[in-house]
Each structure stands twice: as structure tokens, then as C-alpha cells.
Amino acid sequence: MELLKRKIDNFLIQWKQDTDRLPLIVKGARQIGKTESIRNFANKNYKKVIEINFVIQKQFKDIFDDGFEVNTIIKNISFKNPNLEFIPNETLIFFDEMQECINCATSLKFFKQDGRFDVICSGSLMGINYNEIESNSVGYKQDYQMYSMDFEEFLWAKGYKKSQIEDMFEKMIKLVPLSKIELDVMFENFNEYMTVGGMPAIVNTFVKNKNYSGILNLQKQILLDYEEDITKYAGGLDKGKILNVYRKIPVFLGEDNKKFKISQISKGARSREYVGVVDWLSNAGIINICYCMQQLNLPLKGNYNPDNFKIYFSDTSLLIASLDDEAQDDLRQNKNFNTYKGAIYENIIGDMLVKEGYSLYFYKNEKGTIEMDFLVRDKSSLIPVEVKAIDGSTNSLNNLIEKEQYTDIKYGIKLGRKNIGFNNKFYTFPYFLAFLLKRFLKEK
Secondary structure, eight states: OOOOOOTHHHHHHHHHHOTTOOOEEEEOOTTSSHHHHHHHHHHHHOSEEEEEETTTOGGGTTTTTTOSOHHHHHHHHHHHOTTOOOOTTSEEEEEESGGGOTHHHHHHHHHHHHOSSEEEEEOOGGGOOHHHHHHHHTTSOEEEEOOSOOHHHHHHHTTOOHHHHHHHHHHHHHTOOOOHHHHHHHHHHHHHHHHHOSOHHHHHHHHHHTSOTTHHHHHHHHHHHHHHHHHHHOTTSOHHHHHHHHHHHHHHHTSSSOBOOGGGTSTTOOGGGGTTHHHHHHHTTSEEEEEEESSSSSOSTTSEEEEEEEEEESSHHHHHHHSOHHHHHHHHHHOOTTTTTTHHHHHHHHHHHHHTTOOEEEEEOTTSSOEESEEEEOSSOEEEEEEOSSOOOOHHHHHHHHOTTOTTBOOEEEEESOOSEEOSSEEEEEGGGGGGHHHHHHHO
16 A cells, blocks of 8 residues: 555654653554554654554553563563664664553653653554543653544645645635636545545545545445444443434435434434543544534533534544445535535544644524534634535524624634635635635634
């Protein structure tokens, strides 16, 4: 598999340049490219790389049994494989699939205090109890949250240069419309990204073959792999209940309001029976939760209803794979992304916002007269973000901006099949520029 350029690449270089660097834990869902990125960085930047995969190399799971002194750990690793060489200050130890050997998290404190070897850990979020890691490693580790490929990384995979992306950003800042060629080509790229998703193996196959051949099978396999991991790592929670929620996500997204309803999970299901299930899926990196705001004012984090939320897949490829065959044919042949009542657009914009570092919030008033897909903020204002699957009226957006009662809202953003524009009330951007939204709000 050809190595794809990822945003973690620059982060890892900066991490190594920090003279007081801490052992690193790269967090993320399954199959998003953690191992490949870390391995590539390690081989380019260290004389010696000691890579231990606790799933494949189960014989290494007991290397911490004699304690956490670094010399003892190194001695135990060397007994298992005497060919490994540890050069102080020039060696990276990479513990992969750490969920299979949680003791490696405890060792990070001792590796930091010892100081001779750099350490990076990674593993599936499903199997990692981060509460346990926190208690073992406070002050002695750094976390990095990794996601599947965002749209910018997808463009890199297709050969686009940084200068071309910078040019689009400049047009956003200056409110200069994109040319017809730019708009048409980027919408085509975005259609591909919506269909393919951001899983590196799938993106690589698509870019290499230049068509969708085999893509659906890969997507469906990842969907099944995630189910398998749920049954493997669910811990004390009821695995059947987690699978029930996981399999019903497309049902929720197919509804007009897309809201999570416990009554649709199974007959007679009650909320108290499902406590922790949705959070588990979120912590595992499989879903993004979007909470309903109680009032439309700042701050966002202290002002939402934890029992009123929508669930989106964390990568749109999982949503695509879960659709029925007819809907998928419609997507690929007719590019009909309005399937599922705009859910594909909402799902992918939600995913893009999360990959920029946003938490997800929406709003719907009790009368149902005002709805807003997402809400973000800049330094001083609350910003409604409307995602239009089809071009239509923007009553809710206009009301939120114009009515004096919403004092924290000064302007809005509309995302659709539109060009760059501003009407003195809200900015209009094509969907595909959503990956630049946070930077735009910071620099505008």
C-alpha cells in the first residue's frame, strides 16, 4: 500500500523536536492509519525502532510482569528477541495494539523518568480504558487524537498541492467566488470523498484504481470488523445493546429529525437500560454525538441537553456501507446524495467539524419552528451553520440572525452546492470548504 501523507506526520516531527517530549499515546478508531503513520515516522527519524504489536506478538505481553524499571523491561524484551538493539537517545520503542497490554501505559512514567528512549503507544480506542491510563500516567504522557482522513488529506492523496488549497482559503477570506472549473472539479472531488470516506486503505484503493471497483466490499468489511471489535471489547456493558444502537444509526439518520430515540432501538427498550452505550461508541471513535442546545447563547459546553442528541458515523464510509444496495447504486451512478433526507451531507459536515476540533451541537425549539444543523463559535459570537442538501429557503438562519433575542448570534454560515458569498447576514460556502471553517473564523 502506498503511504499516504497525513496531518499526524508534521505533529510527530514537532514532537521529536521538543527536547522535553513526553511518551506519546496516539488515540483513534480502528483502521484509520495510526500504525502506518507512526512506523513511517520512526523509520525516517531513528537509528533503531523496536516495534512490539501485542496482538500479533502475544509473547511480549508479560514484559512488565517483573516491574516497570526500564532496565528490567529492556532486559525482558531482549530475552524474547536477542537480536533487538537499544541505542540510548537514538531508539524509538513503539508499543502497538496497547489495548491488549494495558500495563504498557503504566510504564510510560518510568520511560519518561529514565529519559534514554522515546516511546509511542497506539491502539484501538475500543479496547483502551483511558480512565485506567489516566490514573497510571498523569503528567508523564501526551495524547494525540487521530481520525480517518479529512478532505484535505483526501486531496493530498489525489495529488493536490498545498498552494492550491491555500488559494481556495485566500478566496474564502477575500470573499472571491471560485472559478467554474474550481467549483466543478472540487464538487466532483467532494462527491468522491462522500462516497469513499476517509479510511486510508479504501482511499488508497480508489486513488490507485481511479474507480469505485471493490470499494463497497471494503466498506462493508470495516463495518463488520467494527461489529467484531464491539463483541470483543465491550467490557462490562451489554454487547447486544451496543450492537443494537450501532446497527440502528442509519434508521435514526433516515428520519426527518435524525434524533436518537430509545424506542426505536428495540421493543420496550428503556433509557436506563442503555446508560453508557452511546458514550462507549463515542469513546471508541465510531460515532460523533451532536447535542441539542437548550438556549441559543454562549457558552456551548455548559448549555446543552445530554438526553437530546443525534448520532452520526465518525466516517461517512460507514454510513454508505450501511445503506441498502439500491441507495448505493443511486449514489454511485446518479450521484444522488439526497438519499436519506440529507443525512449524508449532515454526517460528513459533522465529521469535518469534529476533525477540526469542534464538539457538535444543534438546535430545535419546542414548536419546531426554528432548527439549526450545527452551532460553532468564534471569540465572541455563536454561529449557526446550516447544511442544505437541496437549495431552498433559509428561514431558520435568517430568524436567528435577525431577531434581537439571540444576542450572541451576529452572523451565520450556509453550506451547500453554492459558491463563496456573503449577503451581510450569512456567509455561503460550498460544502467542500468546511474543512477550512475553523481557520476562516479565526483569521477573517
